[in-house]
Amino acid sequence: MSRISVRGFAVASATAVTAVGSVVGVASGSIAQNNDAEATATDLTLLADIPTGQQAQVQTASLTQQANVQAIAADASAKKDAEETARKAAAESAVAKKAAAEEAKAKAEQEAKERAEAEAAEEAASEEAAADATSFSVQSSYTVAQIQAMARQMVPSGQWTCFSNIVDHESDWNYKAVNPSSGAYGLFQALPAGKYVSAGADWQTNPATQIKWGLSYMNERYGSPCDAWSFWQANNWY
Known part of the structure; x- marks a missing residue:
């Protein structure tokens, strides 16, 4: 080879x-x-x-x-x-997630702040309206719609439903309602009826005076109409 x-x-x-x-x-x-x-x-x-x-x-x-x-x-x-x-x-993903979380947190805080400011402004507006609510023109009689319109101007919007529920149960918005057994009177069935006088001498003929008294009573005794309504639901009286 x-x-x-x-x-x-x-x-x-x-x-x-x-x-x-x-x-x-x-x-x-x-x-x-x-x-x-x-x-x-x-x-x-x-x-x-x-x-x-x-x-x-x-x-x-x-x-x-x-x-x-x-x-x-x-x-x-x-x-x-x-x-x-x-x-x-x-x-990069971690950085992006952190940035997104911080942005979401800032957005939530801003929205909460804006809601709080809006609620405060609404509450202030309601209180301002309530301060002038007794300037209604005097009439010989009032319809339920007229009485409710007065109350809406005097009661803070956030408390309206609770306030209305109590009046519905107490008098069905009849400012001349009288309990034949006890003598309780008016929208809030005050007993004795003369309690209304602390809000105005025209309490028997002016629903606005009764509303002023009822709102003051709920705030002073329970803290708010909604707190008063919670008590009413538990006890059927307030």
């Missing part, structure tokens, strides 16, 4: 293997692998001849090994890049 000198190819292959070994060493962090590659390269340079039929096999093996090492290195680099990208994405 004929042989040819392939010392030049062996040296070239050794150089390739050495480079491949270096890449493997860097990718895996192993110095021993790099040294093994260099040793292999040294062994290859000592080969004088390779059978002609084996040249292609040697060359193919060398190139295959080089390709494998390059693929491993590429995978390691891609993994590292992916981890770094994921870390950056997580950090």
